[in-house]
Amino acid sequence: MTTSPSSSINKIEALNSLRxxxxxxxxxTIxxxxxxxxxxxxxxxxANIVGAINTVIIKNNKLKGYNSNAIGFMHTIxxxxxxxxxxxAIVFGSGGVAMAAVFMLNWLRIKRIYISSANLVKSEEIAKRIAGEVLPIEDLLKRPLPVNIMINASPVSGVEEQPEYAEIISKLDIPECSLIVDFNYGRKRNFYQEKAESDNIKFVNGLTNLSHQARSTLSLWTGVDVPASTFREVLDNIL
Structure with a gap:
């Protein structure tokens, strides 16, 4: 969809064109x-709880929205x-992807969720709307973080994108963490991946989540279930 965010007429026309x-x-997308x-x-x-959608289907001539980010994330972990x-868990970010991750973690009945981002207002909105407690960036290094999984749901994960933030992530004390998931991919130096390697933690990048998301989306559109590994093979060949 390539319409202007401020143009409701263009949005309606774009959606009606599907019919x-x-x-x-x-x-x-964003x-x-x-x-x-x-x-x-x-x-x-x-999607209603998350407050964001990334997939639209036509069913009985009606437009229905889903959030396959959440579904893909569930299958990824x-x-x-x-x-x-x-x-x-700790989730970095405060946009639609972060909301999807927090929603799914809460739905899977994880014990505790920390939310951390540069936008405290939006972080607090997610905590209030779905679940979790806000952990300001300036508090990240004050003590060991008792988390078992770390998720980057922000658009930043490259050292060259935000070197100051990369330094903070590299210094995190996360002795109980066994998995780091980054929704991004294609970064030359991914500071979440570097953190995982330095602390001997399993790392999963965004291509895995994208593969599961694609599987879910295709199934919603067509009813056909294609293994996520098939999508991953294609993505690895073109990206």
């Missing part, structure tokens, strides 16, 4: 994940062998 062209559905919701006739329960029961 006119008999298209099964579409993906929605900055439309929240803005497009008022123009849909239906929204899944999970499942594939990594992470059991959230009685565990703690």
């Amino acid at each position: 006119v062209l008999n298209i099964s559905g579409a993906n929605i 900055p439309y994940k929240e803005a497009v919701i008022p123009y849909l006739e239906q929204i899944s329960e999970g 499942e594939e990594a062998g992470f059991d959230p029961h009685d565990k703690s």
